[in-house]
Amino acid sequence: MVGVSERRRSSAPVPGTPPAGPAQARHVGQPVLSIALASMMEDTRAQSGAVYLLAADPPVLEMAVMAGLPRVFAAPWERVTLHAQVPVADAVRERRTVWIGGEEEMARRYPRVAVVLPYPFAMAALPVATPSTVHGAVFLTWPGTHPPELPTRARERLTAACDRLAVRLDRAARARLPVHAEPDLPAAPSVGDVAGTSGSLEAVRMVGRLPDGLCSLDLHGRVAFANAAAAGLMGVPVDRLLGEQLWSVVPWLNDPLYEDRYRAALFSQRATSFEALRPPGDRLSFRLYPSRSGLSVRIDRAGTEPRTGAAAPAPEAGSSPRLVTVSQVVSLTGALAEAVGVRDVVQLVADEIAPTVGARALVVLGSRAGRMHVLGHRGYPDPRTVGRFDGLPLTERTPGTDVLRTGVPVFLESEAELYRRYPARQATPDGYAAWAYLPLIASGRPVGTCVLAYGAPHPFTTDERAVLTSMAGLVAQALDRALLYDAKHRLAHGLQAALLPHSLPALPGIEAAARYLPATRGMDIGGDFYDLVPTGGGAAAAVIGDVQGHNVTAAGLMGQVRTAVRAYTAVGQSPEEVMRSTNRLLIDLGTELFASCLYLRIEPGGGRAVMARAGHPPPLLRRSDGRVGTVEVAGGPLLGIDASAVYPTTEVPFAPGALLALYTDGLVESPGVDIEDAVAGLGRRLAGAGDVPLDVLADGLVRHEADGEERADDIALMLLRAALPGEGRGQHPRG
DSSP, X not given: OOEXXXXXXXXXXXXXXXXXXXXTSBOSXXXXXXXXXXXXXXXXXXXXXXXXXXXXXXXXXXXXXXXXXXXXXXXXXXXXXXXXXXXXXXXXXXXXXXXXXXXXXXXXXXXXXHXXXXXXXXXXXXXXXXXXXXXXXXXXXXXXXXXXXXXXHHHXXXXXXHHHHHHHHHHHHHTTOOBOOOOOOXXXXXXXXXXXXXXXXXXXXXXXHSSSEEEEEETTSBEEEEOHHHXXXXXXXXXXXXXXXXXXXXXXXXXXXXXXXXXXXXXXXXXXXXXXXXXXXXXXEEEEEEETTEEEEEEEEOXXXXXXXXXXXXXXXXXXXXXXXXXXXXXXXXHHHHOOSHHHHHHHIIIIIHHHXXXXXXXXXXXXXXXXXXXXXXXXXXXXXXXXXXTOBTTSOOHHXXXXXXXXXXXXXXXXXXXXXXXXXXGSOOSOSEEEEEEEEETTEEEXXXXXXXXXXXXXXXXXXXXXXXXXXXXXXXXXXXXXXXXXXXXXXXXXXXXXXXXXXXXXXXXXXXXXXXXXXXXXXXXXXXXXXXXXTTEEEEEEEEESOSSHHHHHHHHHHHHHHHHHHHTTOOHHHHHHHXXXXXXXXXXSOOEEEEEEEEEGGGTEEEEEEEBOOXXXXXXXTSOEEEOOOOEESOBTSOTTOXXXXXXXXXXXXXXXXXXXXXXXXXXXSOHHHHHHHHHHHHHXXXXXXXXXXXXXXXXXXXXXXXXXXXXXXXXXXXXXXXXXXXXXXXX
């Protein structure tokens, strides 16, 4: 039995494909956009194309008509913002023709496009604009066999055609003519559309008698013709195949890998092939022969021995197997989105990319102040091998500096090629035999270079170069964010270190230890603070507090509060006066942030401590007999709320051997845990620690939070112990 589909191709999209387009094509009595697009394609023998029109509010480019390929191929770019990194947006923004000569150039300049369409094709994008108004843009594509340059005559013809279209749209706009989308242009007829002639019918009968499986697909993947052998091999009757997309009616062909081969054949206009497993164990070979109207498919048995598992697509003749599958791209993109610092990015490249492409080692390079810097590396047993390039001036001629300066990839397939192009490298061998130097370009500027090293000479095919360059584009976005994060991280830690005391003073009769842990969310900087200030006569003042927020503003205000407390302490104010003065300062500063605070004056000789509290968690007191309890301290509202607030004081016994634990709420607050239970748990840990050095005790009390992956709040802890008679004194770092 032989079948030919009676379904005629139309401009309507197939089920599951996006709609025909926005209502932005300006209706001027004729299908102006379609006529202009068809003329441009015919003039330059382009394979596919589309016209975009610029919508005013918001300013986006919307696809109004497409021709030559299914609209679903361009689905991610049916609506394009003007700042998007895609060719049509660049053409409109810069008012110029954008030409991409092949897949490698596409991967380098537009990695996001190349990841979705990793096929050999050329593209031109042109603005549709008059001197005063931009109306939209046009793009055209050609198969990978197109020369890498757009001929001058073709460029001039396309520019003139776009100018003529812009003038017509300008006139239509001034005439206030209605605006409508135009149907996508249909493809050329297929075998099924000309079966009415006797010659064609005889050809169909002849094909039906052949033992090989043969079928034809239109541009949307719908079966227009199938012979009995094809139906038998796939196990689906001919009448069920006709008019349906092949992968929708043959369930075991519903795999992104096989659809990718179909797309690759249409885009490149080159024959492609793959093997697929027909359950339970028959392997079939599919060979796709493309034309501008669709595909002819030849189906054979690939072998007689059953093999479990789906077969991967077979490589094309003269090319290497596809390096990165759809699932790997999705995995890599997700992992890159989660990478935080430069170290994460380097680890990700080492784990996700290097093994996939067969690389044995990698280096990630950056630049600063005109010199090359090594941001990270893997696979080099001796770090000095890579260290020789750290700090190298960018004016030196090496592959790494060349790529950092120019943003153009360098592929070196052997040591001989390396030494021929870079003679100076003969003095610095790294033990590898081939290298890919990939530019990491984000927002149009080089942010680094990824170097992949191979253990043996490695010929880089065109497909492989395009895939590597495209992957580098994804890595570049993550590296750009990581560099910014690390810079902010260093700034945050530097600021935090400058605002907190580097060490606690050694005071007679008092032992002290403190710890600070930033939140793991945000900038790793916050408003928690502490201090210990000698006041003369063997007495001291201690303060711990928490300014609202986890950002630079909170940290800056924290520094002002800590400085103010020291100043008020130095002039001899009582605890209550220190709190009132600091409260008025916060209100006078006009900030919208509040602060909690606990301030105490310690007199070891008198065996007491006088405290004032402003909305801060009460301290814990461990007596010399080991009992632990919460100190009930009178207090007032948070600092910065009420200028007339008062902060009464509470006197607490502080005999030799007693220990006070001052802390911020980050140490005891956890989602789903009652605050009183959390404080009681801290008290039990304090009681069970025994008589250990304060530094050991402080580490033990914060260890659980320090080991946790997530901390929503900062943590500050200060331990104060009244020394027993005869005990020395020492300086305790803040840890």
